Amino acid sequence: MSETKLLDVRGVVANYDSPRGVVKAVNAVSFSADRKEMVGIVGESGCGKSATIRALLGLIRPPGKVVEGEVLLDGQDLLKMTKKEIRQVRGDKIGFVAQNPFAALNPIYKIHKQFHNVIRAHEGRSSSRSTRKRAVDMLTAVGIPGPERILDGYAHELSGGMAQRVVIALALILDPELIVADEPTTALDVTIQRQILDLLRRKTVDEGRSLLLVTHDLGVVAQYCDRVVVMYAGKVVETGLVSEVFARPAHPYTLGLLQSVPRRGLKVRTLGGRVPSLIDYPPGCAFADRCVFAIDRCREDIPELRPAFPSGRGVREVRCHVNEQEVFADAAVDR
C-alpha cells in the first residue's frame, strides 16, 4: 500500500497552564492511521484523548499550547502551518464529529445555512442553490430521508440519531481524508449507536478514508476498529492491532480495562484507584499506584514505548517495565 501513512502523529506534547501548575494533557503522544483504517483511542476520563484530538486539529486554545511534536497529514506537518493554512485543513482534509450533536450544531441557523457556511469557508462564494444541492446529496449519503425538509429546519427538530447524521454530513461535505470522532455515540441510544458506527465504518472503509475513534467503550473498539491506541495519563501505553491487543494485552492498564468488563478467558478484576494528576507527573510509571505488577523500578524510571510480542501480527508497542508475557500469563490464569 502507500509508503507514507495518511496520519502520522509524532511525539506531540500539549500543556495547559492552570493556577495549580502545568497540566501535561498530551505527553509525547505518537500513533498513526492509514487509509481505510479505523483506529480506536481508549482510556479513562481525563487521560488526554480529547486533548490529543484537539492538538492534531490545531484546536488547543490558551491557556493550552502544543509545545512539541509533529502531526503529519499526507506528509505535511499541521503544527507548522499558519493559522490560515490549518483552518483550510479543518473541514476540508479532516472532518470532525463531536460527541453531542445538539451541542455541536448551531441552534439559531437552519441546517442548510450551516452547510452553506462550511462550504463557503473553504471555497469562497458559492450560490445557495449549489450548496443546497451538495447538502442534499450528502444528507442522502448519510441515510437521512427527506433531506430537503431537514435543510429548512433547525437542529432541535431532529432526533439524536438524525442530528448526529447531520453532524457527520457536515464533517464529510468537503470530502475529507481523515475523520476524527470524539465519542460520537456516547450521547445516543444504544440502537442508534450501532447505526452511526456502521455509517462511519462505511464512510471510512468504502471510501478510502481513515477514522480516529475516541471511545470509552471497549466493545465498540473490538467490533469496529482495526487498531487501538490505549492512553493513560497523557501518554500512549499500548498500541497494536485490535485482535492482538484484545487477545493478549501487554500492558497492565490495558489488561485492567479489559478485565473491568467481564470477558471470556480473562479474570474479572476491577481497576482500583484513579488517574493521577497530570500536573505532577510521577518520576516513574504513572500507573504504578494502581498496578498489581509494579516493581521497585516502576517508581523510579519512566518506562519507554517498546516493541512487545514480536511474534504477533502487526506493530505492537507497550510502555511497561514488566515483560508482556508475565502480564498476559497472570491475566489468563482462569482460562
Add this chain to the structure above:
Amino acid sequence: MGLMRLIGKRLLLIPISLFILVSLSFLLLELMPGNPAITIAGDFASDAEIEKIEESLGLNDPLGARYLSYLGSVVRGDLGRSFFSDQPVLGELRERLPATMELVFLSLIVAAIVGLFLGVLGAYYRGRKVDKATRGTVTLFQSIPDFLMALLLIFFLFYLWSVAPAPVGRLGFSGVSVEPITGFLLVDTLVAGDLNAFVLAGQHLLLPVLALGIVYAAYFGKTARSTMATALDSTQVEFARACGLSEWKVVYYAFLQARTPILTYGAILFGALIGGAAIIETIFSWPGAGSWALTAILSLDIPVIQGFILAAGFVTITVFLLLDVLILLLDPRVRL
C-alpha cells in the same frame, strides 16, 4: 401561531402589571415620611394654614377613599397637578419623558457598542494581555461616578477643546424651536426637515450621551465578557472551528449564543436609567423626567412622584414586552 399566542399572553399581563404599579405608587407615597402640607406652606406657617392645605389636597380623607379616587383619576388619564407649579403632571410628562428616553436610548447604544467591543475582545483573548487591558478599562469606567465623568467631559470637550456646546439643555440658547411630534429631537428635526436643528440637537446630546454611555459600557462589558467567554468555550464554537469556519464567523456564532443575556441586560439598564439619568440631566440642565422627579422627591411633590413612577414603570413594562418578543423572534427553538 405559537408565537402570537405567547405574545398574547405577555400582553394580557400588562393590565395586571399596571394595576400593581398604580397601587404600589400610591402606597409608596403613603409610607413616605413628611407632610407635604408643611412642605408647601413652609416652616413658619400656622397650624390653621397647614390644615387648610391638607384639606384642599384631600390628605385627611380615609386611606381607602383616597386610593379609590386616585385609581379613578389615573384610569381617566388624570395624573393630577404638581403641588408647586400647578402644571398638569401628564402634560409635563409628555415633554420630559421623551427627552429622557432620547438620552437614555442613545446612551445605551453607545454603552452597548463600547461595552460589547471591550467584552468580546476580552473574552476572545481571555487570560492574555488584551483581556487584562479591557478588564482594566471596564473597571475604570465602572469606578468613575457618572457625574464625575460628565464634569470631566465638560471640562475637556467643552471648556478646553470646544468640541461640544455648553451643557445647557437640549438645544442650548439657540432660540431654535422644534415642533414636538415624537418628542425625540433627532426625529422631530428630521421630520421637519430642519437640518440645522438636527445638528444642534445632536451636538447637545453628545456630552450627556457620552457620559452615560461610557459609565454604562462597563456593565455591558462585564456581561458581554462573561457570556461570550462561556459561548466561546462551547462545543458549538469548537465544532464551527473544526469545520474550518473563519475566526470572524466563529466569534459571530458565539455571539448568537451570547446575545440573549446581553439584550436582557440592556433592557434592565434601560428601565434603571430612566430614573438613573437624573444627575446627568441636572448637570446638563436637561429637561428630562429624571431630574424633574428628583426635585419632586426633595419637595414631596406627590402627584409628580406618582406620575413619574407610573411613567417609568410603564416604559419598563413595555421595554420588557418588546424584549420578550425580540427573544422569541430571534430563537427558533421557542417558536413551536
